[in-house]
Amino acid sequence: MSPITVDVSQNGQVSTSNSIFEIGDEDFSRLSEKPKPINTERKRSFDEKSFSELSITMSPRPFYRNSENSSRVFEPVDSIYSSGGRSGFDTPRSENGFEPHPIVAEAWEALRRSIVYFRKQPVGTIAALDHSEEKLNYDQVFVRDFVPSALAFLMNGEPDIVKNFLIKALRLQSWEKKVDLFKLGEGVMPASFKVHHDPIRNTETLVADFGEAAIGRVAPVDSGFWWIILLRAYTKSTGDSSLADMPECQRGIRLILSICLSEGFDTFPTLLCADGCCMIDRRMGIHGYPIEIQALFFMALRCALQLLKPEGEGKEFIEKVVERLHALSFHMRNYYWLDLKQLNCIYRYKTEEYSHTAVNKFNVMPDSLPDWVFDFMPTKGGYFIGNQAPLMIVKLLPLGVLLWLLTAACIKSGRPQIAKKAIELAESRLLKDGWPEYYDGKTGRYIGKQARKHQTWSIAGYLVAKMMLEDPSHVGMVSLEEDKQMCPRVKRSASWTC
Template identity: 75%
Template structure:
């Protein structure tokens, strides 16, 4: 993946060595995917100013030099003003800067949320790895990479801590879900407290934090042109530790990554246990980023070989078994069960009667998506926004699949977007199913929070996915449906 956040789109018949040929700065100049709906004046203003901001940021990526904060000969403040055609953008930057967290005088991230009306903030006053990524991309586009570099180094330092939960030691490569800075005004000292899952609601360690860290490191490298950070022994070791944790051999027969409920952005037990699409897409994205940054030395060479093999197997598995379109839905509906041997068509022994009724109304004749989960005797047919958008951005989805995902969103706009930001998943679980799966979690009632709630943060990935899927149309050469490619 190339570009500010590793957004790169390659032909499905490209080899891994070809994966650095496309970047978002080239794609932004091309016609955008035509997704239209009736919008109010305020909505049009917001979308237009956002596109203008993104274009301005991307246009300056190539002119950025590591020694110049703004990337231009003008002051950084002047550069920021050039991106602020609307007062809302200025307000957004002001709010973002107010959320900055400092450690020993240096900004190291942004807190998850600022709520002046609530006295009980729980852990929202902490810097979350996954939540900081959109802020980090904004700072990179605005020519302020120092904040991102400080964050990357600080979380890398936290990775080296001994991580114990109830006398049980976590793997070396585990990254924290979040960290908090405590200021002592009397002693004038700063202390960091990291959370690896021992304080989290549900006590679940984050699987996605390590992936986001690798992706952000690659974004920093591509944006600044500064290769020295990623090539330091510390960063190389940090990447290898994360990859070793994820690529370890076990009893699993699938190349996907086994994960627990609550291990990622869709948490608080939402029935995603197994192989959730969000984690698999981030896993694929992080592997590709790592492949571009790992050094060909004695320690890195073996890791590179393992990454390349896993990418090959993972892309084949995901494109074949997680993909659902109208034709595949018909095939599953006609599956035979209890098939034995390697010739079985219904490899996961999915019972056709387990297909929920809503899927038949939801699936358009033109379009498709990666379903939420695939495991023995079970397919989670829910739509998850983050996983599908990241699949496009990382080229986990083929060009044809990328366009099909966008066709689905266009056909089901009212259900997936409506008048609000993108829904994190669809449909929401409710009634008896909600009681069983969530444990009657009042925070995850239907159409709220993780249970079909509207997430503004997902809009960034969706916007980039629109650009990416549109870029697939302009690639040279005919696309192929071969799932064994890439």
């Protein structure tokens, strides 16, 4: 099957149309002219005063701030995208006296080496710089993998690469997508893309993968959600809503939502996911309703609610999003929480119950509970179930987050010391171990058996976590204020403390 490609005229001529799909690659700067400012005022939980009350001493911030609207004012960078580019984090010591950890400069240098260019414009970062083995698809720009890289660049005052990526991914979404003879939904975002160089014609072409090259030939469920979340992060960071307000971006958001909000056979507000369609590229037995996708779905819906314009079709989608958010919040809080009391109820479940009076609503088989769960479950507190599907509960999720997400959660919950310890542990291992993709073992003592080294999202994730801890206001890019309307009025176990 031939790959889906996108080609643009090499001379980069600009059409008279306002469509971003007809703007030449060397004319991206036009999009940033006269940006429309948005309200970037932070609420109490994200202002400088509230973070100063945390029980950890934060280092001075490496950025300056505008006293009027708290928008970030960045210092100019001579060569912002060259591998030798300098920033407040890749210099031995920044002007305000902040002394970074020695591996920070190494991380920034590695991240810059991973940048991918298309027509001399930076459009993303490759998944890994591991030259020890066959590259496979690690030389591509993955939508999900680029998110921590994008956040690192945004926090460091380099938004152009993020804007270029968002536009390129949106352009790829607009192309027809087929796997064999079957056409995919119009709103599907690519899992990844790469730049194909033709030395004979001296041209560059983007080649996208929508699942036709993936293990199991599974289309990505999460790419569209990450794109929406990153678009909101870009808008929040730069204060420029002109990109998100463009008709093409508004249409892209609606197309993604139209797929996941469509009414069909499913009786749950959660998303049914095929095995291998999210976060991982190996088939790992997650078929069902994995919590990571439901959480991503929830976050994308909340971000879309902030980005969608209420005019025209946007109004209808806003109403659908609000309705789904209420149902999804209720469902997750009720059916994904597992503590000792609920575990004992499941242990005594009867199966094949019928009617609205059924206690075992999802026909979970008690025998599907592994023996270790009973000893593992604490007497106080509990866990969210990692995946829920009819007949069985697959696994628990004690701590399934990446370093930068863990840091954001710790800061938002007022427990930054946990993140600080995690970052210190990462600093003692990551560079020495070659920035591996993951670790094996219960305590993470071993480098993953199939883990690629020099993994870009490991590098970027560390940098983002580090910058969040030093300037907690960055958390606002990936965190939303609590929506009291999303909290359903239901009775919970005494162990629920969220």
